[in-house]
Amino acid sequence: DTGVSQDPRHKITKRGQNVTFRCDPISEHNRLYWYRQTLGQGPEFLTYFQNEAQLEKSRLLSDRFSAERPKGSFSTLEIQRTEQGDSAMYLCASSLDAYGYTFGSGTRLTVV
Amino acid sequence: QQQVKQSPQSLIVQKGGISIINCAYENTAFDYFPWYQQFPGKGPALLIAIRPDVSEKKEGRFTISFNKSAKQFSLHIMDSQPGDSATYFCAASKGRYGGATNKLIFGTGTLLAVQP
Numbered sequence: 001d002t003g004v005s006q007d008p009r010h011k012i013t014k015r016g017q018n019v020t021f022r023c024d025p026i027s028e029h030n031r032l033y034w035y036r037q038t039l040g041q042g043p044e045f046l047t048y049f050q051n052e053a054q055l056e057k058s059r060l061l062s063d064r065f066s067a068e069r070p071k072g073s074f075s076t077l078e079i080q081r082t083e084q085g086d087s088a089m090y091l092c093a094s095s096l097d098a099y100g101y102t103f104g105s106g107t108r109l110t111v112v
Numbered sequence: 113q114q115q116v117k118q119s120p121q122s123l124i125v126q127k128g129g130i131s132i133i134n135c136a137y138e139n140t141a142f143d144y145f146p147w148y149q150q151f152p153g154k155g156p157a158l159l160i161a162i163r164p165d166v167s168e169k170k171e172g173r174f175t176i177s178f179n180k181s182a183k184q185f186s187l188h189i190m191d192s193q194p195g196d197s198a199t200y201f202c203a204a205s206k207g208r209y210g211g212a213t214n215k216l217i218f219g220t221g222t223l224l225a226v227q228p
Contacts, residue, residue: 004155031214033215040220040221041221042118042220043156043201043216043218045216045217048213048215055213091155093155098144098205098214099144099146099161099205100158100161101158103156103157105153106154
């Protein structure tokens with residue numbers, strides 16, 4: 001399968017714990033995006049990488065959130081001290097140019 | 113601030129009918145308007161997209177109509193099938209003017225149910 005891969009698919013964590021999600025983009029795609037989707041809403045932009053450089057972060061990305069893309073390959077999104085409001089689907093997408101994103105199936109986070 | 117407004121929130125259509133979903137945008141710098149289809153438990157998948165230099169684009173049973181002066185665009189699904197039952201999102205981005213990011217701004221989604 002050559003699509004965007006996200007791991008884990010589901011994560012249940014207790015409030016206050018740290019969680020980390022991984023995204024493996026399509027291999028030749030140099031652009032990588034993280035989005036967050038809550039129930040009944042469209043995805044909201046979180047952050048963008050071009051190769052290994054993080055070029056934009058949304059105001060939605062509080063200081064408890066951090067993302068990395070070492071060597072311009074896979075990316076990780078870490079949430080520290082999780083809160084119930086962090087419960088959502090976290091989507092990763094990659095693209096080769098400014099258009100035509102390919103999304104992964106997402107990581108569904110539930111904070112209890 | 114909702115930059116892309118989508119309606120209706122939900123839609124029920126009979127098999128073989130036409131499904132129509134509408135979106136309106138505010139930012140005239142947007143120059144790329146895709147529609148995404150999302151099934152439960154899956155990420156959004158690109159269905160069809162249009163640039164503002166054309167008023168209509170058709171791919172199979174799916175058509176985007178674009179009205180630049182009204183800042184509106186719509187998705188038409190002809191001969192709707194039960195397999196089309198999904199959530200549909202419109203989106204917009206500033207491809208040429210958005211700098212390096214070209215982030216997508218999504219509508220709130222339309223849940224389509226096609227009854228057999």
